[in-house]
Amino acid sequence: xxxxxxxxxxxxxxxxxxxxxxxxxxxxxxxxxxxxxxxxxxxxxxxxxxxxxxxxxxxxxxxxxxxxxxxxxxxxxxxxxxxxxxxxxxxxxxxxxxxxxxxxxxxxxxxxxxxxxxxxxxxxxxxxxxxxxx
Numbered sequence: 001x002x003x004x005x006x007x008x009x010x011x012x013x014x015x016x017x018x019x020x021x022x023x024x025x026x027x028x029x030x031x032x033x034x035x036x037x038x039x040x041x042x043x044x045x046x047x048x049x050x051x052x053x054x055x056x057x058x059x060x061x062x063x064x065x066x067x068x069x070x071x072x073x074x075x076x077x078x079x080x081x082x083x084x085x086x087x088x089x090x091x092x093x094x095x096x097x098x099x100x101x102x103x104x105x106x107x108x109x110x111x112x113x114x115x116x117x118x119x120x121x122x123x124x125x126x127x128x129x130x131x132x133x134x
Contacts, residue, residue: 041128042090048085056075057075
């Protein structure tokens with residue numbers, strides 16, 4: 001094999017290794033980030049089920065309220081409602097760099113449904129976004 005062909009083969013192999021390493025690194029980071037979001041969402045959902053108002057406030061961006069004080073008043077009323085969230089049904093899907101969506105099954109005495117909510121990163125912390133639909 002000619003010297004130039006050997007050099008080209010080595011350079012090509014090096015490029016493949018580097019590209020593969022970058023792809024593997026990005027895939028690992030993405031999976032790791034999705035696991036981080038899933039854990040955070042499960043903390044939020046457990047707080048929702050148990051009526052843990054401070055935790056619900058901490059892990060949400062609720063567009064329906066102008067401040068945390070108003071949000072907290074409404075969230076406190078959740079503690080009196082019987083609800084069930086299937087933690088095994090929680091799934092996370094990456095939308096873009098700092099935005100994901102989470103889907104889970106929710107039921108109470110009036111409804112049983114799958115719910116999908118956006119999750120965004122704010123100040124290095126993932127938060128569930130409760131959108132203002134009015």
